Amino acid sequence: MLMKKVCFTGYRPEKFNFDLKKGNDKFDILMTRIKKTIVSLINDGCRVFYTGMAQGFDILAAECVMSLKNIYPDIILVACLPYKQQEFGFAANWRTRFYDILFACDESVCLNDEYTAGCFMQRNKYMVDNSDYVICWFDGQSGGTKNTIKYAQKVGKCLINLNTDYAENLNCAQETLQI
16 A cells, blocks of 8 residues: 655744744644644554654654654654755754754754755755645745645645635635644
């Protein structure tokens, strides 16, 4: 049986309109949506999860996958790095989380030895091309998430926007997955 695959795309911390901290109602809702969506996809046969390892949404989603590995030991977490030492520009707390995830990943892919113009989109296309589903947090802001969503739509991937205030604008799949 062919394993279904999932990737994540979303904002870095500064682009969210709320703090990414436990105890913040909007953050707690986001984390619940991420976890419920991942469980729903696991129940739908998804076993491989790609994370771009960026600060913010990518790391939060990867941490959710890691937390579910005790319940679903056959799921696979893959770190997709746009270049070596991506984490060097991270704030200390995000860098620590980055290393924790990288250590726990089942696989990792590094697409470039050094930073190059376009390497982040190269990584995002790699993840989308290797996935059946794209889980995102998107509210219309310009940037890498928007470009990745446009690419995913162009190549016909199933999008799941966890930002329900904006999801209907993307023709997303929440209702079909019973999230």
